[in-house]
Amino acid sequence: MKYFSVIWSSLKRKKTRSILTILSILVAFILYGYLSAIRLGFDAGVEVSGVDRLVMQHKVSLIQFLPESYEARIEQVQGVDSAVHGTWFGGIYQKPMNFFSQFPVKVEEYLDMYPEYVISDEHKKAWLETRNGAIAGRTIAERFGWKVGDRIPIQATIWTRKDGNPTWEFNLVGIYDGVDKSTDTTQFFFRYDYFQEARSFGSGNVGWYWIRVDNPDNAAEIAKEVDQLFANSPAETKTQPEAAFMQGFAKQIGDIGFIMTAILGAVFFTILLVAGNSMAQAVRERIQEIAVLKALGFTHTAVLAMVLAESLLLACLGGFAGLAIAWTMITTMGDPTNGSLPVFFLPVKDVVIGVLLAVLTGLAAGILPAIRAQKLQIADGLRR
Amino acid sequence: MVAAMNWLAQVIAVTSFGIRTLPERRGAAAAAAFGIAGVVAVMVSVLSIAHGVNQTMDKSVSSRNAMVLRSGSDTEMTSGFSNDTAKIVAEAPGIARNEFGPLASPELFVVIDLIKSSSNSDANVPLRGIAQAAYEVRENFQIVEGRKFEWGRNEVIVGSAASREFSGLDVGKSILVGSEPWNIVGVFSTGGGVAEGEIWTDASVLQPAFRRGNFYQSVIVRLNSEDSFTEFKDSLTADPRVNVKVIRESEYYAGQTAILTAVITGLGSLIAVIMGLGAVFGALNTMYATVSARTREIATLRALGFKTSPVLISILMESLLLALIGGTLGGALAYFAFDGFEAATLNWSSFSQIAFSFRVSGSLLIQGIAFAALIGILGGLFPAIRAARLPVATALREL
Amino acid sequence: MADANGNLVEVTGVDKVFHRGSEDIHVLGGLCLKIPEGEFLALMGPSGSGKSTLLNLLAGLDRPTEGSVTISGERIDQLSERRLAGWRARHVGLVFQFYNLMPTLNAARNVELPLLLTHLSRTERKKHVEVALSVVGLNHRHGHYPRQLSGGEQQRVGIARAIVTDPTLLLCDEPTGDLDRKSSDEILDLLQALNQDQGKTIIMVTHDNDAAKRASRIVHMNKGKLTTDAAA
Numbered sequence A: 001m002k003y004f005s006v007i008w009s010s011l012k013r014k015k016t017r018s019i020l021t022i023l024s025i026l027v028a029f030i031l032y033g034y035l036s037a038i039r040l041g042f043d044a045g046v047e048v049s050g051v052d053r054l055v056m057q058h059k060v061s062l063i064q065f066l067p068e069s070y071e072a073r074i075e076q077v078q079g080v081d082s083a084v085h086g087t088w089f090g091g092i093y094q095k096p097m098n099f100f101s102q103f104p105v106k107v108e109e110y111l112d113m114y115p116e117y118v119i120s121d122e123h124k125k126a127w128l129e130t131r132n133g134a135i136a137g138r139t140i141a142e143r144f145g146w147k148v149g150d151r152i153p154i155q156a157t158i159w160t161r162k163d164g165n166p167t168w169e170f171n172l173v174g175i176y177d178g179v180d181k182s183t184d185t186t187q188f189f190f191r192y193d194y195f196q197e198a199r200s201f202g203s204g205n206v207g208w209y210w211i212r213v214d215n216p217d218n219a220a221e222i223a224k225e226v227d228q229l230f231a232n233s234p235a236e237t238k239t240q241p242e243a244a245f246m247q248g249f250a251k252q253i254g255d256i257g258f259i260m261t262a263i264l265g266a267v268f269f270t271i272l273l274v275a276g277n278s279m280a281q282a283v284r285e286r287i288q289e290i291a292v293l294k295a296l297g298f299t300h301t302a303v304l305a306m307v308l309a310e311s312l313l314l315a316c317l318g319g320f321a322g323l324a325i326a327w328t329m330i331t332t333m334g335d336p337t338n339g340s341l342p343v344f345f346l347p348v349k350d351v352v353i354g355v356l357l358a359v360l361t362g363l364a365a366g367i368l369p370a371i372r373a374q375k376l377q378i379a380d381g382l383r384r
Numbered sequence B: 001m002v003a004a005m006n007w008l009a010q011v012i013a014v015t016s017f018g019i020r021t022l023p024e025r026r027g028a029a030a031a032a033a034f035g036i037a038g039v040v041a042v043m044v045s046v047l048s049i050a051h052g053v054n055q056t057m058d059k060s061v062s063s064r065n066a067m068v069l070r071s072g073s074d075t076e077m078t079s080g081f082s083n084d085t086a087k088i089v090a091e092a093p094g095i096a097r098n099e100f101g102p103l104a105s106p107e108l109f110v111v112i113d114l115i116k117s118s119s120n121s122d123a124n125v126p127l128r129g130i131a132q133a134a135y136e137v138r139e140n141f142q143i144v145e146g147r148k149f150e151w152g153r154n155e156v157i158v159g160s161a162a163s164r165e166f167s168g169l170d171v172g173k174s175i176l177v178g179s180e181p182w183n184i185v186g187v188f189s190t191g192g193g194v195a196e197g198e199i200w201t202d203a204s205v206l207q208p209a210f211r212r213g214n215f216y217q218s219v220i221v222r223l224n225s226e227d228s229f230t231e232f233k234d235s236l237t238a239d240p241r242v243n244v245k246v247i248r249e250s251e252y253y254a255g256q257t258a259i260l261t262a263v264i265t266g267l268g269s270l271i272a273v274i275m276g277l278g279a280v281f282g283a284l285n286t287m288y289a290t291v292s293a294r295t296r297e298i299a300t301l302r303a304l305g306f307k308t309s310p311v312l313i314s315i316l317m318e319s320l321l322l323a324l325i326g327g328t329l330g331g332a333l334a335y336f337a338f339d340g341f342e343a344a345t346l347n348w349s350s351f352s353q354i355a356f357s358f359r360v361s362g363s364l365l366i367q368g369i370a371f372a373a374l375i376g377i378l379g380g381l382f383p384a385i386r387a388a389r390l391p392v393a394t395a396l397r398e399l
Numbered sequence C: 001m002a003d004a005n006g007n008l009v010e011v012t013g014v015d016k017v018f019h020r021g022s023e024d025i026h027v028l029g030g031l032c033l034k035i036p037e038g039e040f041l042a043l044m045g046p047s048g049s050g051k052s053t054l055l056n057l058l059a060g061l062d063r064p065t066e067g068s069v070t071i072s073g074e075r076i077d078q079l080s081e082r083r084l085a086g087w088r089a090r091h092v093g094l095v096f097q098f099y100n101l102m103p104t105l106n107a108a109r110n111v112e113l114p115l116l117l118t119h120l121s122r123t124e125r126k127k128h129v130e131v132a133l134s135v136v137g138l139n140h141r142h143g144h145y146p147r148q149l150s151g152g153e154q155q156r157v158g159i160a161r162a163i164v165t166d167p168t169l170l171l172c173d174e175p176t177g178d179l180d181r182k183s184s185d186e187i188l189d190l191l192q193a194l195n196q197d198q199g200k201t202i203i204m205v206t207h208d209n210d211a212a213k214r215a216s217r218i219v220h221m222n223k224g225k226l227t228t229d230a231a232a
Ligand SMILES: Nc1ncnc2c1ncn2[C@@H]1O[C@H](COP(=O)(O)OP(=O)(O)OP(=O)(O)O)[C@@H](O)[C@H]1O
Pocket: A379, A380, C018, C019, C020, C025, C027, C045, C046, C047, C048, C049, C050, C051, C052, C053, C054
């Protein structure tokens, strides 16, 4: 570390240049942080899905209904712990842009199926006691400024009411949190019995089933078995692990991962040019000093290492600061799409990759100038 | 006048000095230009997605068409009404007619799971049940391969984009709807638009297959003229027998992709702004280096009596030139890589895939190059000010 | 340190040829030179005669095309690049015409540079730097950067950097070439003192007769050969 001050002092030689280079690297890493969080947002479902949960849908497509009566039959299958149904409500809160998902569910069974949704006993009790009660995730509640006790009117798009009223009015009795930040807290749940009673059509029909198995190792077999159960019935089914189901969704949108990687590729290519050019200039203008260092007894390798270290320092200063800023912005400012993403945070894994990326950027930007410094012949350098 | 000419001559002289020495600084100059090219390429590519989606929507639209949905629903997917309603709609005033009757097509809109070729995974492909008038209502409809399906049979025709984006949609093959195979007998085009990403069949065959009873989800009508819309709408709104929503086709499709394009445009702009900031730093770096490389020359010119502003402008011009080269390069890159690039994505509003092509339009390219110019000006401004403020005496002694 | 004959430096039959494109430039030809320990030698000659080239060979900055360079009994022309660098750090101090200080480091840090290559601790390094700076009389300027110092002061810092590792051999290439009379005299006083009081062997290239007179021996070079060799 005794060389640190020498390396640090070279960064101060052209302060403007060093600062600008650091800033452009910093910006790249802010972008990296954001894109990582966005990518996670798109396929969050995949990462957080339970290994012991299956999703069963109609074989033709998810929009086809399944009978409510399947539940009991699924639960009789050996190895199935429990089954609970869900239905897409698809209502509109105030305006279509305020998109979020709403599902009618059976309170206790559903909360049992999804232990990652954390709700206080008090709220749960209130929900059980309120027929038109509903609970909302923390994120969505904060987005619309909802408080427990609020009346939430939701306009029906699919599910018209028997009484002809175009809006369903729910009583917000609770707000749930996630066990950790990877839990989707943008959803809205209300009671199935209320839904069943008030809807004008489709009585007894539900959208899909979540099935929990005793042993995840048998998941594939059980999926096959339940599908067999309903084969050749009017509503044949397709059952798959929850992760595969969620993945299918993410893939329907497109290859988000590929798009993000392509953008980041362009960003880092650009940054390498900027940082690499900056290092090349830094070496070019101190050829003589490098020759002097060598004359004083610094080895070629030591000089190579010093230039690399300088580049590394630039990249890490910019990179780490960028990651820190990205992290702060992501946690404090939240989702740039304004709530379209179910989760939005920067996972530790991507921070670690970011740190490695910063180191790589430093090495890549510094390597050519460093080799130039290493190859420099002392006599030539001094003659200038 | 003479003064102005003289001033202009100074600007040209100083700028050309700078540009002539550009090759000596090619490393730095290339870094700045490529940096800006990267920004513009990414920005234009991302925005070309939203552009492509919008254009697909525009092509789906005829100004003479209106759509009827159940009131309260804003997509066909969530709409639904009985055959009686459909009949009342067809008899409403303002609808164009031919020898078979009113040009009103009651339709069914469902999705089926098919494999998407690009990702090899399930995708919700729209399957539309149509009535006879459907062909009349879509003015550009045309069979490009095979034939139309026969009414009353389990036959389908597929849109050209659908046949490309999803696997197994070729004439002669069949798709499984439930347990029954339905034969693909033709491929159609509608001159672009959303419909090309759909599969069409006879609505009355689709109804039982999807257990929809005698229900429809929309009626698409061709009006006598654009102006008949109000007459048509008012009569249905006033009719107590039906509870429907009447909108122009253009309005409907604009609403369909509002969220999708807002998300893409929002993310695209965010990315472009952040990247642009990075590129400004890169350009500043290059231009500061230029100014310090030209310190002596600039000081000499100033000592010879050149004014401050030509020096300032020449630095700005050089930066602008680099930015424009970069911007053009980036735009061209995006154009050649992505213009017409075919893709499909899930449209949340209709819960189904829409097929579209990326569209790098002229206006998008201009937008990209304008953004590059902005980066160039910002990147040149402070170095230009530094050059203009350079104290001549000290600068001459430097180096 | 010196060999049996008391010579610290022994140059025998040295040729140096530079290749510039297809052309060969013979700069030194069959040059022989012996320098006993404790000598203060002035090397004179017209521009282009090969003085700097010779000095570079003695400093281990370059290798002869032919012949041998022995210093303290070690054939430095045969050392590997890596060992040569280590050898330089330990055995020679270099003083340049244009001082060649690091503009981004202050005087003390510049002097400390060669010590970074040793195993000395931070406090030991600090002590050595202090001693070297006080030898050149610049202790009070240790925090100043090169651009804040005059040419003569910068050269004194350069000399402090050269002696801080306590080398036996000091090589100075026109150390006063860029200085006025007064500053030159101060530098020469300093070199003379280092030679007489501390027994440093000094080889100094110079174009200045007054400077050469301070040496104990003057050697003249022309076209890559020694011409006259005399005690001052
Ligand atoms: N690396 C090199 N490549 C080619 N020619 C060289 C090289 N180094 C030195 N020379 C040539 O060798 C000759 C001697 O150079 P050198 O620097 O030793 O002269 P000098 O005696 O120190 O002159 P001065 O008094 O001007 O410093 C010159 O003609 C020079 O051009």
